[in-house]
C-alpha cells in the first residue's frame with residue numbers, strides 16, 4: 256500500500272531538517288523504512304534542487320523563524336506548491352515557457368538557455384506534483400507524525416494558503432536573492448565565478464539536473480556489446496559510453512539490471528570511468544617505450560605486455576583512497592595487477608571487499624591512513640598510484656544535491672591542504688619511472704590545479720603528462736581547462752569527453768627516473 260502523503264512529507268521534512276543540521280543524506284536515507292524510501296527520496300531531492308527559493312519564500316512568509324522541523328516542512332511544501340503552479344502555468348501557456356518567470360532579468364542569453372534546458376531535463380524524472388489543496392491539507396496533517404505542537408497548524412495553513420494566493424509577487428521578491436535565484440549558497444556561487452568565469456552559469460544549471468545513470472561493464476564477465484544486447488532484450492534503451500561504459504536512457508534500481516548479482520556491471524559515472532584507462536594507459540605507453548599518451552577511449556590492457564614478447568612482471572598498484580572501490584574494480588577488470596586498496600575507514604573498507612566479491616575480483620584491502628604509510632606499507636615501491644583524494648564533492652551535486660548545502664566555505668582550503676599532504680606522503684612510495692594519477696570529484700581550482708601546481712613546483716622529480724584536467728558538469732568537452740587542455744584539444748585523450756559528465760579533475764604525474 257502506498258504510504259499516505261502526510262507521512263511522506265513528514266519523513267522528507269525530517270531529512271531536510273537533518274541536512275540543515277549538517278547531516279548527509281547518504282547516512283540518513285538508508286535508515287528509512289523501504290516502503291517510504293523511493294517516494295521520500297524523490298521529494299527531498301526535489302526540495303534540495305529548489306531549496307534556495309523555498310527558504311527565501313519561507314522567510315518572507317514567517318516573520319519569526321519556526322522550529323527547524325516546521326521550517327523544513329514549510330520549505331518542502333512551498334517547493335511542491337511552486338512546482339504545481341509552474342506546471343499548471345506552463346500547461347495553460349501550451350509549453351514549458353511558463354517557466355520563463357524563473358529566469359532572472361539579469362541572466363545572459365546563454366544562462367537563460369541553460370536554465371531552460373535544465374527545466375526541460377527536470378521533466379525526467381518529473382517533479383513530484385500534487386494539487387495545491389491536497390498539499391496544504393497533507394502538510395498540516397504531517398505535523399502529527401512530526402510530533403509538532405497542534406498550535407502550529409494555524410501557521411502552516413496560513414503561510415501555505417498565502418503563498419497560493421500571492422505566489423507571483425512573493426516569488427518575484429524572493430528571486431532577488433541570488434541564493435534563491437541560482438539555488439546555490441552565495442560563497443559557492445562567488446567561488447565558481449572566480450574559478451570558472453566562462454562556465455559558472457552552465458555548471459550551476461547542470462547542478463539542478465538529475466544525472467544520467469551510467470554503468471561500467473565488467474569486461475572479465477561480459478563484453479560491452481553483449482551487455483547492450485542483454486539490456487535491449489530487457490527492454491532498456493542504452494548507449495555506449497567510453498571504453499567500458501553504458502548510459503541508460505532511464506535509471507533503474509540496480510537489482511533490475513541484467514547480471515547485477517553476477518557482477519556483470521557496476522554503477523559509475525563516465526568521468527570516474529576515465530581513471531583506470533588514464534593510469535593504465537600511461538603505464539602501457541611507458542612499457543612500450545613510447546612517449547606517454549593515455550588513451551581512455553581505446554581501453555587499457557596494461558600490465559600484460561612489455562612489447563618485447565616477454566611476460567611483464569605483475570604491476571604493483573596502490574589505490575590510496577579506494578572505498579567503496581569503484582576505481583579499484585575498474586583497474587582490476589582491465590589489468591592483471593597486484594592491487595593494494597587502501598582506505599582510512601574500516602566500514603568503508605568492508606564495502607570495497609563486498610564490491611570486489613560481487614565482481615569476482617581480488618585486491619589487498621588495507622585499512623590505514625594514506626598520509627602515514629609506516630603502519631601499512633611493506634616498503635616495496637609501487638609502479639602506479641591512484642590518489643582519488645577526499646574532496647568537496649562539488650562535482651557530483653547532480654547525484655548528491657545535499658552536498659551544496661552541507662559544505663562550508665572554510666572546507667575548501669582545509670581539503671586542499673589535506674590533498675597536498677596526501678600527495679606528498681604518497682610520492683615516496685612510487686618507483687622512479689612510475690606514474691601517479693591525482694583525481695578529485697571537485698570543480699574548485701584550489702582542490703585540483705592548485706594542489707598539483709604547488710606540488711610540481713616543489714617536487715623536482717615530478718613531471719606532468721597529458722590528462723583531462725578540469726571537467727565541468729553541464730559543459731561537455733568545451734569545459735576541459737587548465738594546462739592539459741591542449742592535450743585534450745589535440746585528441747590525445749580520446750573523444751569521451753564530448754559527453755556530459757560529473758565535475759572531475761585529473762592530473763597525471765610521472766616520477767623522473
Ligand SMILES: C[S@@+](CC[C@H](N)C(=O)[O-])C[C@H]1O[C@@H](n2cnc3c(N)ncnc32)[C@H](O)[C@@H]1O
Pocket residue numbers: 527575576577578579580581582583597598599600603623624625626643644645646
Ligand atoms: C573520493 S572517495 C574515493 C572513491 C573511490 N576511489 C572510488 O572510486 O570508489 C575518497 C575516499 O578517501 C578515504 N580517505 C579519506 N582520507 C583518507 C586517508 N587519509 N587515507 C586513506 N583514505 C582516506 C575516504 O574514506 C573515502 O572513502
